[in-house]
Amino acid sequence: MLSSIRKDTQFVKGDNGFTLIEVLIAMVVFAIGILGVFALQTGSIRGNTSARGVTDIALIATDRLEMLRSLPYDDPALAAGVYVLNQATDRVDNNYNGEIDEDVPADETGAITIQYTVTSDWPIERTKTVTVTVTHVGASVQKQVTMQQIIPLII
Ligand SMILES: [Ca+2]
Numbered sequence: 001m002l003s004s005i006r007k008d009t010q011f012v013k014g015d016n017g018f019t020l021i022e023v024l025i026a027m028v029v030f031a032i033g034i035l036g037v038f039a040l041q042t043g044s045i046r047g048n049t050s051a052r053g054v055t056d057i058a059l060i061a062t063d064r065l066e067m068l069r070s071l072p073y074d075d076p077a078l079a080a081g082v083y084v085l086n087q088a089t090d091r092v093d094n095n096y097n098g099e100i101d102e103d104v105p106a107d108e109t110g111a112i113t114i115q116y117t118v119t120s121d122w123p124i125e126r127t128k129t130v131t132v133t134v135t136h137v138g139a140s141v142q143k144q145v146t147m148q149q150i151i152p153l154i155i
């Protein structure tokens with residue numbers, strides 16, 4: 001009994017902690033783990049920013065489509081054709097400076113452009129198909145959202 005306690009005590013006394021090599025290896029393993037977490041975090045932030053950009057232009061496309069839908073069926077803005085909206089008057093903050101259609105129109109040229117197409121009598125007679133495309137040209141990537149709606153002639 002006494003001898004087994006003595007053995008345990010000797011075992012504890014013999015343990016001099018970690019060697020320098022063990023500590024270095026632990027630090028390397030920890031550093032590799034931390035680098036992985038940083039890479040994951042960076043990717044996550046980039047993904048969130050990208051998703052926010054797509055949400056922004058999807059919102060603009062929806063808004064424009066609703067605006068066009070609210071017009072009378074024979075409104076000139078709904079005549080068949082392709083329309084590229086003027087950035088200075090499109091009621092959108094194209095250059096992300098917090099001002100919508102600012103006083104100096106030349107300043108309001110930016111990343112966001114809105115274009116829409118109206119096709120008459122397609123896919124069936126007495127309908128107009130409106131396709132709105134909103135494009136955001138960023139520093140490295142271009143995002144685009146296209147939405148389409150059929151507007152019927154209501155008699
Ligand atoms: Ca604008």
Ligand SMILES: [Ca+2]
Nearest residue numbers: 093095097099
């Ligand atoms: Ca602006």
